[in-house]
Amino acid sequence: DGGITQSPKYLFRKEGQNVTLSCEQNLNHDAMYWYRQDPGQGLRLIYYSQIVNDFQKGDIAEGYSVSREKKESFPLTVTSAQKNPTAFYLCASRTESAQHFGDGTRLSIL
Amino acid sequence: AQSVTQLDSQVPVFEEAPVELRCNYSSSVSVYLFWYVQYPNQGLQLLLKYLSGSTLVESINGFEAEFNKSQTSFHLRKPSVHISDTAEYFCAVSTYNTDKLIFGTGTRLQVFP
Numbered sequence: 001d002g003g004i005t006q007s008p009k010y011l012f013r014k015e016g017q018n019v020t021l022s023c024e025q026n027l028n029h030d031a032m033y034w035y036r037q038d039p040g041q042g043l044r045l046i047y048y049s050q051i052v053n054d055f056q057k058g059d060i061a062e063g064y065s066v067s068r069e070k071k072e073s074f075p076l077t078v079t080s081a082q083k084n085p086t087a088f089y090l091c092a093s094r095t096e097s098a099q100h101f102g103d104g105t106r107l108s109i110l
Numbered sequence: 111a112q113s114v115t116q117l118d119s120q121v122p123v124f125e126e127a128p129v130e131l132r133c134n135y136s137s138s139v140s141v142y143l144f145w146y147v148q149y150p151n152q153g154l155q156l157l158l159k160y161l162s163g164s165t166l167v168e169s170i171n172g173f174e175a176e177f178n179k180s181q182t183s184f185h186l187r188k189p190s191v192h193i194s195d196t197a198e199y200f201c202a203v204s205t206y207n208t209d210k211l212i213f214g215t216g217t218r219l220q221v222f223p
Contacts, residue, residue, distance in 0.1 A: 031209055040119070042200060042213040043154075050209070058210075090153055097161055098144060099211055101153035
């Protein structure tokens with residue numbers, strides 16, 4: 001089946017640690033996105049990539065980093081510089097007409 | 111810049127009643143409009159979209175939305191809701207020259223028996 005796979009589903013981070021969230025797609029889509037979702041705030045764009053080896057900052061990129069070494073993979077690292085990382089993180093990829101989402105990773109701080 | 115307003119954070123309704131979830135947008139250029147649905151602890155699923163052509167668009171599960179350019183609205187409607195429609199619904203906008211989606215803050219639809 002074609003789709004977007006995010007792992008893990010739940011992730012816990014200790015203070016001062018970097019953690020990496022995985023996003024893989026087998027849809028052959030060029031563009032991929034990372035969003036953060038907080039209660040009552042909708043989705044906010046962290047980073048996006050329109051092609052391999054290229055990515056751009058979104059609206060809330062501070063404290064996050066990404067890479068795009070392969071078309072199918074777009075991992076997100078939440079660094080220790082992100083002071084409020086507890087949130088639901090969603091990855092998406094885009095067809096010609098719409099973005100499609102994975103099932104998300106819920107990150108919590110221990 | 112574009113923006114999206116979902117005026118109702120929560121909409122309670124009884125099963126088999128009609129429902130309307132409101133969405134208004136702001137943009138100085140032509141837009142594409144989307145409704146997504148999110149069930150608890152899941153990602154967003156595309157419900158329907160307006161890109162061009164007929165201003166009334168429909169989903170496979172009975173929802174419909176109408177693009178109204180003069181009122182800058184894209185309200186979502188269903189004539190008779192089911193318990194299984196309980197979820198959070200997000201309206202989103204993008205433009206022809208960018209692939210960035212701008213989301214509203216969401217409306218939680220709660221259907222009661």
